[in-house]
Amino acid sequence: xxxxxxxxxxxxxxxxxxxxxxxxxRHTQASRRGAALAITLALLASACATPRKTGVQTPPPxxxxxxxxxxxxxPEAAQNRVALLVPLTGSNAxxxxxxxxxxxxxxxxxxxxxxxxxxxxxxxGAEAAAARALAEGAGLFLGPLLAGDVRAVQAVAATKAIPVxxxxxxxxxxxxxxxxxxxxxxxxxxRSVSYARSRxxxxxxxxxxxxxxxxxxxxxxxxxxEAAGGRSTAVASYPRDPAKMLAAARxxxxxxxxxxxxxxxIRPDGTVAAATPAPLPFQALLIADSGSVAAxxxxxxxxxxxxxxVAIVMGTELWNNEPALANVGSxxxxxxxxxxxxxxxxxxxxYRAKFGSNPSxxxxxxxxxxxxxxxxxxxxxxxxxFPRAALGSRDGFAGIDGAFRFGAxxxxxxxxxxxxxxxxxxxxxxxxxxGFGS
Numbered sequence: 001x002x003x004x005x006x007x008x009x010x011x012x013x014x015x016x017x018x019x020x021x022x023x024x025x026r027h028t029q030a031s032r033r034g035a036a037l038a039i040t041l042a043l044l045a046s047a048c049a050t051p052r053k054t055g056v057q058t059p060p061p062x063x064x065x066x067x068x069x070x071x072x073x074x075p076e077a078a079q080n081r082v083a084l085l086v087p088l089t090g091s092n093a094x095x096x097x098x099x100x101x102x103x104x105x106x107x108x109x110x111x112x113x114x115x116x117x118x119x120x121x122x123x124x125g126a127e128a129a130a131a132r133a134l135a136e137g138a139g140l141f142l143g144p145l146l147a148g149d150v151r152a153v154q155a156v157a158a159t160k161a162i163p164v165x166x167x168x169x170x171x172x173x174x175x176x177x178x179x180x181x182x183x184x185x186x187x188x189x190x191r192s193v194s195y196a197r198s199r200x201x202x203x204x205x206x207x208x209x210x211x212x213x214x215x216x217x218x219x220x221x222x223x224x225x226e227a228a229g230g231r232s233t234a235v236a237s238y239p240r241d242p243a244k245m246l247a248a249a250r251x252x253x254x255x256x257x258x259x260x261x262x263x264x265x266i267r268p269d270g271t272v273a274a275a276t277p278a279p280l281p282f283q284a285l286l287i288a289d290s291g292s293v294a295a296x297x298x299x300x301x302x303x304x305x306x307x308x309x310v311a312i313v314m315g316t317e318l319w320n321n322e323p324a325l326a327n328v329g330s331x332x333x334x335x336x337x338x339x340x341x342x343x344x345x346x347x348x349x350x351y352r353a354k355f356g357s358n359p360s361x362x363x364x365x366x367x368x369x370x371x372x373x374x375x376x377x378x379x380x381x382x383x384x385x386f387p388r389a390a391l392g393s394r395d396g397f398a399g400i401d402g403a404f405r406f407g408a409x410x411x412x413x414x415x416x417x418x419x420x421x422x423x424x425x426x427x428x429x430x431x432x433x434x435g436f437g438s
Contacts (some may be wrong), residue, residue, distance in 0.1 A: 020072060037211050040203050064302070074345045078382050079116035082373055084366070085135035085143035085153060086167075090375065099167065100358040102351065103142070103366035110374040122149050130156035134321050138162065140386045144370045145362075147173050154178050165364040172214075174410040179367055179391060181404070181412045183339065185213065186220035188317035189286065190227070191337035191416045194303045195430050196312060197228040204250050205234045205282035207297065217288035217316065233281040240293065245302050253304040254281050262354065280305050284312045291322040291331065298330035320419075321361045326426045337416040339401040340432055347400050368399030396436050427430035 006403065052102035084103055100119045107117055116371055118136070120129040128215045129281035130141065134156055140163055157164050157177055169182030193204065206221045208214035217233055225232045238248035250256060255277065262275035281295035285306055287294040294315055298306075306313065315336035326332055344364055351359040375397060376390045396405030396413075418430035 006061075007268045017360070020105055036414070044325055045188075046310045058208065059351040069264065072242035078140050079114055080377070080382060080386075081116045081137045082140045082142060082306050083116065083130070083136075083138035084119045084369075085122050085126060085129055085133070085141055085149070086119065086366075088119070088121040088146055091137065092145065093123065095360045095362055096122075098351075098363035098417050099143070099145070099366035100361060101355055103108060103346065103362035103370045104348065105347075105354070106367040106374070110371065112374045112377055114377040114380070115370075115373055122153075124159075126150075127150075127152040127156055132331075134162065136158060139380075140373065142366075142373070143167055150178060156212050158376075163386050163391065165367075165369055165391075166393060167362065171409065171411045177388075178193040178414070179406050179410045180193060183317045183320075184413070185217050185316045185318075186224075187287065187416060189217060189220045189288070189314075191418060192286070192314045192316075192335055193221070193224040193228050193284075194232065195335065195337070195418045196314065197230050200281045201312065202230045203233050203282045204230050204284050204286065205232070206286040207248055207252055208235060208286075209293070210239045211235050214288060217286075220287065221286055242296075245293075245297055249300045249304060252285070253306065254309065258305070277305060280311055282311060284314055286314045286316075288316050289318070289324040291319040293327070294319075294334070295325070295328045295331060298328075309326060319415075323426070325421055326424050331421045332423060334421045335418055335429070337418050340416055343400045343402075344362060364400040368397070368401060368404075371399050372397045390399070393438065402432055 055411070080308070084100060086099045087093055088096050088100065094394045097108055103117065103119075105361050118133065118138070120133050122129045122144045126144050126146075131152040133141065141153060141157055142165050144150055145167045147168045148172070150164065150166045150168050150393070152168075153164055153219070154161075154173070161177060165177045165181060166178060171180055171184060171186070174180040174213070203223070204225045206218065208218045208221070214237055218237070221235065222232055234252045236248040236252040237244045258279075258281075259275065260275035261278040264275045265273040267273055285301070287297060294313070298313075301313075305311070313331065314333040315334060317324060317336070317338045319336040319342065320338035322373060327332075344361070347364065347367060348359055351363065353358075373391070379387050379390060391406050393405060394404050401414045404414045407413050413436075415432040417428050417432035419426050420429045
């Protein structure tokens with residue numbers, strides 16, 4: 001456990017008693033002789049002196065002052081305790097340490113002495129970390145990072161109805177006392193689809209990875225296209241195997257059917273050119289995966305007709321963690337929606353100056369969660385439950401990642417901007433709204 005807003009210094013002192021006793025022993029005999037002589041002289045002087053009477057009474061010596069009692073220990077500051085649950089060891093330690101360091105920065109920036117923030121390592125067991133935090137008086141849990149850990153922490157928190165503001169992006173763990181701050185693929189997909197629809201695009205297709213993330217992305221994609229008034233022409237799923245990824249690309253582009261439907265071209269000299277495939281069945285293709293996987297798919301997709309000016313490629317919020325995509329030529333013109341990076345870049349500069357390393361992109365969760373707590377600390381009476389109702393504020397909260405609020409399902413709704421991959425740069429083509437209208 002780490003204390004972020006207080007420190008305890010310990011130490012020991014004192015000289016060597018044996019050295020002191022040896023020094024005293026060397027003067028013992030001389031001291032005795034001197035003392036005897038002094039007593040003799042004093043007795044002689046007393047015998048020769050003639051006493052005198054006087055009217056002034058010598059006051060008795062003052063009573064010895066009682067020993068001073070040891071000072072009482074200073075009382076602990078009147079603070080509500082908040083537990084930050086993140087991995088500080090193990091494979092996810094760099095992310096957890098970044099979150100913890102950024103939380104510390106927010107605590108110092110806020111300057112609010114009402115909150116006592118303590119960090120607990122979840123790498124050795126999230127349930128044990130939460131139980132320890134609860135035993136030490138935590139009234140609110142920030143974190144954990146992973147969905148599996150959220151479930152373990154929730155079981156502990158439920159014993160005292162402690163709210164959990166997790167950093168997971170798994171919306172399925174939200175509800176009850178659990179709130180999810182993590183970036184949601186569904187929100188990113190919906191924002192990109194809405195923007196593309198506003199640009200006149202009405203036919204959409206998607207490539208999604210096998211697994212839970214892909215399943216949720218597919219559901220979000222179908223709903224977003226329908227909500228925007230567009231048409232979904234195809235969705236193909238793939239495991240991350242090169243041959244199967246290629247097969248999924250052929251499927252979603254209907255490449256084989258388009259090739260058969262193409263008509264040969266007769267040149268002016270009478271020779272016949274190979275048949276040109278029929279047009280793509282979509283105008284925009286979502287690749288619901290990391291940018292690096294999208295880059296692997298692009299050479300095959302280019303050959304199958306997915307080229308700039310013919311179809312727009314769209315990504316998800318995962319792409320915001322990959323600035324190197326700006327240098328991937330095959331992704332030039334691709335769109336994705338995410339939180340703005342403007343404030344995070346400034347936080348990262350301060351972080352590097354303070355800690356000497358680059359923060360994880362998820363460090364903003366630590367900073368923003370502490371800002372949230374600070375904004376509500378004035379209404380959190382000491383030794384009372386955290387004011388959970390305030391988490392449902394429709395005005396939301398401000399942070400490094402922009403405005404956000406928790407919806408009815410306890411999942412953070414965020415204001416996202418649309419970004420486009422350029423030549424060596426990623427440009428913002430549609431800024432994020434400043435706040436929530438309702």
